Every structure is written in C-alpha cells, then in structure tokens.
Amino acid sequence: MGTVGRRGGGTGGSGPDEGGGDGLFRLPAPAAGPAPGAVHLPGHLGPAGQRALLAACREWARPPAGLRTVRMPRGGEMSVRQVCLGWHWYPYGYAPTVVDGDGAPVKPFPAWLGEWARRAVAEAYGEPCGVRYDIALVNFYGPGARMGMHRDADEETDAPVVSFSLGDACVFRFGTAEGRGRPWTDVGLRSGDAFVFGGPSRLAYHGVPRTRPGTAPPELGLRGRVSVTVRAR
Ligand SMILES: O=C(O)CCC(=O)C(=O)O
Numbered sequence: 001m002g003t004v005g006r007r008g009g010g011t012g013g014s015g016p017d018e019g020g021g022d023g024l025f026r027l028p029a030p031a032a033g034p035a036p037g038a039v040h041l042p043g044h045l046g047p048a049g050q051r052a053l054l055a056a057c058r059e060w061a062r063p064p065a066g067l068r069t070v071r072m073p074r075g076g077e078m079s080v081r082q083v084c085l086g087w088h089w090y091p092y093g094y095a096p097t098v099v100d101g102d103g104a105p106v107k108p109f110p111a112w113l114g115e116w117a118r119r120a121v122a123e124a125y126g127e128p129c130g131v132r133y134d135i136a137l138v139n140f141y142g143p144g145a146r147m148g149m150h151r152d153a154d155e156e157t158d159a160p161v162v163s164f165s166l167g168d169a170c171v172f173r174f175g176t177a178e179g180r181g182r183p184w185t186d187v188g189l190r191s192g193d194a195f196v197f198g199g200p201s202r203l204a205y206h207g208v209p210r211t212r213p214g215t216a217p218p219e220l221g222l223r224g225r226v227s228v229t230v231r232a233r
Pocket residue numbers: 137139147152163172206207208226227229
C-alpha cells in the first residue's frame with residue numbers, strides 16, 4: 001500500500017454498478033480520522049447500496065454455511081452472530097469449510113463486494129486500490145449484542161480492512177495496536193457508513209461496545225445492525 005493520507009477527491013465510476021443516480025453510492029463526503037490510516041466515510045453507501053447489501057446479507061445468512069453463533073475457545077459465545085464469505089473465520093484462523101458449524105463449504109466471496117471495498121479504500125486514501133479482497137465477515141447485532149476489543153490479525157496480508165454498516169447506529173471504539181485499553185476514540189457509525197483501517201492502524205484494537213436500537217433508517221426494514229467487514233487473506 002502506498003501513502004496513507006486523507007482522501008483527495010471522488011473516485012469516478014469505478015463501482016460495479018453505478019445505479020444510475022439511484023443512490024448505490026453517495027457522492028464522497030468529508031472523510032475523517034480517527035487515527036493514521038483509519039478513515040471514517042460517513043454515508044458512503046446510498047439508500048440503494050444499503051438495500052442491495054442488506055438483501056445480499058439475507059441470502060448469505062441462509063444455510064448451509066449460514067448465520068451461526070461463534071463459540072470462543074474458552075467456552076463463551078459471541079453475542080454477534082456471523083456468516084463468512086470466501087474463507088470461513090473461526091477463533092482463530094481461516095478454513096474453506098465451516099469447521100465450527102455445519103461443515104459446509106463457505107459461500108463464495110462475490111467480485112462486486114471486492115469492487116466496493118476497493119472503492120472505499122480509494123476514497124479513504126485518495127489513491128487507487130488494487131487489493132484482491134477475498135474474505136467478508138458479516139456480523140448481525142441483535143438487541144444488546146456487542147463486540148469486544150480485538151484485532152483483525154488472522155490475515156496474512158496487510159491490506160486495509162473495510163467495514164460497511166447497515167441498520168442501527170453503533171459506537172465503534174477504535175484504539176491502538178499497542179493494547180486493548182485506552183487511548184481510544186469512539187466513532188458513531190450509521191447505516192451506509194464505511195470505515196477503512198490500514199497502514200499504521202491495520203492492527204489496531206477495535207470493538208463495538210453498543211448499538212443504538214431503533215435508529216436504523218425505517219425504509220431499510222432492518223431491526224438491529226449488520227456490519228460487513230471485507231479483508232484480504
Ligand atoms: O461490526 C463492526 O463494525 C466491527 C466488526 C469487526 O470488528 C469484525 O468483524 O472484526
């Protein structure tokens with residue numbers, strides 16, 4: 001990856017489907033920190049983009065290799081339910097099949113989602129992105145679900161991670177690579193936002209201490225929150 005700065009301008013027609021003004025993507029909005037290499041893109045996905053991504057998530061959630069509860073090695077369960085694309089993540093590694101679930105082959109990672117991720121990275125950093133994205137983790141947050149501070153450290157590449165948010169707003173806590181404690185910045189993520197973290201922030205601890213139930217855009221028809229985090233293995 002090249003220099004990591006704030007985005008410059010628009011990225012032009014690099015998306016898989018511009019949606020003819022129907023709001024698949026919004027015009028670039030001002031991008032902001034909270035840390036070097038970590039860029040919040042508020043309102044990155046327009047209404048049509050949010051609808052399209054949510055419809056895809058609903059398909060991906062179906063069995064086989066569908067939504068599952070993740071069991072942690074020490075016996076706890078994640079409150080967020082998850083489905084993976086491309087490679088199946090389990091604590092702590094990647095497998096071609098759902099080794100900690102129904103054993104089915106993981107669903108394919110769609111090329112268009114890689115395009116969406118590259119588009120977000122290009123907007124965040126103001127330069128083209130050539131990463132071959134091949135993994136997505138789709139997280140479903142019901143009432144009270146949260147995600148503890150962790151690093152996305154099971155990938156072999158240092159390609160930026162891109163997350164897309166749908167539904168209820170949340171507090172996204174973004175810390176440092178040094179440890180899971182302070183200092184951190186609490187960023188409010190809302191439906192349609194993208195968040196990119198790469199470069200010096202690639203291995204920063206982050207988590208979702210809470211969502212804000214009832215704040216999803218009503219027209220989306222989603223209760224709760226969904227995040228889609230795209231990575232390169
Ligand atoms: O839900 C989010 O926004 C964060 C998800 C996350 O950190 C992950 O999937 O590793």
